[in-house]
Amino acid sequence: MIDIELLAKYPFLPEAREYVASIRIDELFSPIYEDVRDYAKNWIKSSFENIHLPFLRGEDRILAFYTAKLYLIAIQDPIVIQRFANHFRDSLESMLLSEEENIVDLVASGLGIDFRVAGEDIKRMNLEYRNYLVFRMIHFIDFVKSASRISGDAFRLINYPLKDGWVPVNKETFVKILREAFVRNFTREIEEKRGDAKILRRYVGNDIREILEIKDKFISRYSSEELGAVKSDAFPPCIKSILVKLRNGVNLPHQARFFLVTFLHRIGMSNEDILKLFATAPDFREDMTRYQIQHITGKISGKEYEVPKCETLRAYGLCVRDVYKDKLCQKDWMTHPLLYYKLKKEWLSKRSQSSE
Amino acid sequence: MANAEFLKAMFREYYLKNDVILPPRFTKREYGFMFFDKNYVLRHKAFFSKREIKRFLVSEVPKHAYYSTAYYSDPKNKDMEKKGWLGADLVFDLDADHIPETEGKRYEEMLQIVKREAEKLVEDYLLGDFGFDEKDLQIAFSGGRGYHIYVRSSRVHRLGSNERREIVSYITGESTDIFKFLIRREEIKRKRKRTLYLLYPPEFGGWYGKISREIVKISRSLLSLYEEYGKDTVVEEFNGVLKNKKLSRRIVGDLFKKTSENTMKIEHLISQEQSQKLQIFETDELRDAFLMYIKEKIRIRGEADEPVTTDIHRLIRLIGSLHGKTGFIVLPLTLNEFKNFNPLIDAIPQNFKEGESKIMAEKKVEIELNGENYRIEGEECVPNYVAVFLVARGMADFISRC
Numbered sequence: 109m110i111d112i113e114l115l116a117k118y119p120f121l122p123e124a125r126e127y128v129a130s131i132r133i134d135e136l137f138s139p140i141y142e143d144v145r146d147y148a149k150n151w152i153k154s155s156f157e158n159i160h161l162p163f164l165r166g167e168d169r170i171l172a173f174y175t176a177k178l179y180l181i182a183i184q185d186p187i188v189i190q191r192f193a194n195h196f197r198d199s200l201e202s203m204l205l206s207e208e209e210n211i212v213d214l215v216a217s218g219l220g221i222d223f224r225v226a227g228e229d230i231k232r233m234n235l236e237y238r239n240y241l242v243f244r245m246i247h248f249i250d251f252v253k254s255a256s257r258i259s260g261d262a263f264r265l266i267n268y269p270l271k272d273g274w275v276p277v278n279k280e281t282f283v284k285i286l287r288e289a290f291v292r293n294f295t296r297e298i299e300e301k302r303g304d305a306k307i308l309r310r311y312v313g314n315d316i317r318e319i320l321e322i323k324d325k326f327i328s329r330y331s332s333e334e335l336g337a338v339k340s341d342a343f344p345p346c347i348k349s350i351l352v353k354l355r356n357g358v359n360l361p362h363q364a365r366f367f368l369v370t371f372l373h374r375i376g377m378s379n380e381d382i383l384k385l386f387a388t389a390p391d392f393r394e395d396m397t398r399y400q401i402q403h404i405t406g407k408i409s410g411k412e413y414e415v416p417k418c419e420t421l422r423a424y425g426l427c428v429r430d431v432y433k434d435k436l437c438q439k440d441w442m443t444h445p446l447l448y449y450k451l452k453k454e455w456l457s458k459r460s461q462s463s464e
Numbered sequence: 465m466a467n468a469e470f471l472k473a474m475f476r477e478y479y480l481k482n483d484v485i486l487p488p489r490f491t492k493r494e495y496g497f498m499f500f501d502k503n504y505v506l507r508h509k510a511f512f513s514k515r516e517i518k519r520f521l522v523s524e525v526p527k528h529a530y531y532s533t534a535y536y537s538d539p540k541n542k543d544m545e546k547k548g549w550l551g552a553d554l555v556f557d558l559d560a561d562h563i564p565e566t567e568g569k570r571y572e573e574m575l576q577i578v579k580r581e582a583e584k585l586v587e588d589y590l591l592g593d594f595g596f597d598e599k600d601l602q603i604a605f606s607g608g609r610g611y612h613i614y615v616r617s618s619r620v621h622r623l624g625s626n627e628r629r630e631i632v633s634y635i636t637g638e639s640t641d642i643f644k645f646l647i648r649r650e651e652i653k654r655k656r657k658r659t660l661y662l663l664y665p666p667e668f669g670g671w672y673g674k675i676s677r678e679i680v681k682i683s684r685s686l687l688s689l690y691e692e693y694g695k696d697t698v699v700e701e702f703n704g705v706l707k708n709k710k711l712s713r714r715i716v717g718d719l720f721k722k723t724s725e726n727t728m729k730i731e732h733l734i735s736q737e738q739s740q741k742l743q744i745f746e747t748d749e750l751r752d753a754f755l756m757y758i759k760e761k762i763r764i765r766g767e768a769d770e771p772v773t774t775d776i777h778r779l780i781r782l783i784g785s786l787h788g789k790t791g792f793i794v795l796p797l798t799l800n801e802f803k804n805f806n807p808l809i810d811a812i813p814q815n816f817k818e819g820e821s822k823i824m825a826e827k828k829v830e831i832e833l834n835g836e837n838y839r840i841e842g843e844e845c846v847p848n849y850v851a852v853f854l855v856a857r858g859m860a861d862f863i864s865r866c
């Protein structure tokens with residue numbers, strides 16, 4: 109039997125389900141549970157304000173987490189879901205870092221991670237040669253599932269002494285892998301329960317509205333409808349698809365962000381307008397993002413980065429010509445997204461002239 | 465026209481007598497085809513039974529047949545978003561086109577080089593580093609200039625593009641600095657600073673131990689190449705990879721020079737059980753070039769600019785179908801079969817081995833097929849598999865049956 113305080117810290121563990129299984133939905137939305145619901149609602153809202161609510165103890169936190177999940181299932185808004193998941197992820201990471209080994213293992217198993225304890229030989233060898241303390245061996249498939257969402261050398265598979273499918277990692281890396289696994293499982297579960305949204309909305313209508321208002325306020329602080337002088341109709345499909353993902357709160361890989369910024373900058377969008385576009389990213393922080401944009405566009409470094417060509421984008425998996433079957437992209441000579449933009453823009457303006 | 469009709473007739477007979485090998489969950493895959501007599505690509509086909517596929521192949525007789533590595537809830541839907549992606553095999557498509565040493569080589573030699581690349585991928589990476597089980601792997605000769613290697617473990621099905629890319633970077637070592645996998649030491653000798661690179665122990669995992677192990681293995685084969693064919697062949701071998709004749713010559717000069725103990729430097733690379741062996745090179749430049757060569761030999765090439773592995777909507781040749789530009793079978797192979805596989809014999813359909821046809825070759829062609837050498841010029845009666853191969857490749861025209 110796992111201690112209830114432990115489950116309160118990690119309410120996503122399968123064992124926590126026992127505490128909520130017996131509660132019916134209509135009970136949960138009766139006055140008895142009002143405080144739990146308030147907490148859940150504020151919990152979600154707090155993820156937009158980057159504040160951490162006072163920690164609830166015991167059963168209440170388990171229930172509040174469960175309720176927050178129900179809200180998210182009812183809302184089915186990718187931005188809100190990601191925002192909350194990332195918020196939770198951050199506190200999860202700091203909690204796990206200070207836990208005993210057996211607790212970390214317990215959470216890892218609960219998240220469905222395939223891992224094992226490293227043998228002495230591997231520990232010794234890693235310490236001697238690569239100078240890090242092996243905490244656990246993680247199966248490389250689970251490693252890449254999480255690591256591909258994190259940037260930095262410590263998360264590139266090729267940098268590890270991989271053997272028979274096992275990646276020896278230190279505690280910090282292991283915890284980061286768990287943290288991403290949580291986000292993945294959590295968002296997937298909410299998406300899969302999409303079918304329940306309708307019924308739930310009957311109970312949570314008002315609360316949802318409140319949450320969505322906070323989100324809208326947050327986004328409108330930044331976003332503008334207009335993309336300025338640039339012609340978004342003429343964007344190549346790769347840029348369009350990145351923008352759609354961004355709008356849906358998908359966490360973009362580094363190369364995608366980089367590409368988007370260089371592209372928009374080159375076609376004349378102002379840095380402030382570019383910044384606004386990123387407001388829907390799940391990990392948006394104004395200062396960080398502004399810094400990155402200024403870096404890429406040469407405001408800080410003095411080095412203005414080039415817009416990557418199609419070939420490079422293809423290597424990064426950002427080219428979507430095969431998915432979208434775009435005619436221009438299928439041409440042999442289509443080698444650069446800026447070329448696409450230029451041609452399409454001319455073509456569009458010709459067309460609008462002739463139809464006038 | 466006669467050419468297309470001839471090929472079509474031969475292919476039809478093959479499809480009548482043979483069954484293609486359907487992938488797991490074949491009803492959830494998308495199929496695509498190209499034809500002898502139509503210009504379009506037919507895509508977004510779905511089949512619900514084996515018989516239906518057979519019927520299609522026999523009546524339409526495609527020139528090329530493909531299926532998706534992915535499976536979908538609605539495979540015939542034309543809209544990618546609505547197709548409902550459920551998962552995909554992990555597939556590596558190795559093709560001679562992307563391996564520099566195959567440049568200017570004959571078809572037979574080219575296939576030999578790709579085969580070694582495929583062996584490396586399977587043995588060193590998939591079964592070795594990644595620890596996949598032999599039963600999860602499926603190898604297929606592509607019918608053209610390469611091999612397809614499938615991993616069909618439930619573990620990999622749901623991997624997205626970004627995750628597959630991590631795996632691809634691992635096996636291709638792309639944009640990775642090989643010095644990262646060596647131990648760096650600064651040394652001051654006679655008041656001059658020098659950077660030394662030491663090797664990791666061979667039993668170490670990943671690229672670290674791989675480099676140590678491969679230096680021994682590769683040096684050994686360089687030595688036997690030298691003993692068997694002489695210096696120039698070794699220079700050619702380096703040049704094939706480095707594309708720099710002068711440098712290749714200098715490396716070979718250095719490696720095969722006798723040292724004071726009357727041994728060649730390359731023997732040190734083979735025998736010495738120590739991490740210091742990279743110090744034998746005369747200059748850092750030669751050492752670095754040698755390491756470049758080693759890296760190219762370790763990494764998997766052949767996939768470079770076509771991201772088959774990361775494209776999770778990709779179509780790939782149907783196993784058991786015929787390749788329209790060679791007439792070879794896209795042949796499934798177990799690991800053991802693969803080792804002894806000779807495409808120029810084993811991938812010829814049985815029915816092509818019966819009967820002869822008269823063809824006309826404008827230019828003289830020489831080809832080794834089914835263990836025999838053929839030299840054809842002008843009009844000649846040849847076995848059907850030779851006729852199919854040359855007609856399909858556009859090197860001869862079909863005249864009549866013999």
Ligand code: SF4
Pocket residue numbers: 344345346347417418419421422426427428429437438442443444445448
């Ligand atoms: S072909 Fe170029 S412009 Fe078109 S989607 Fe791909 S990367 Fe973008």
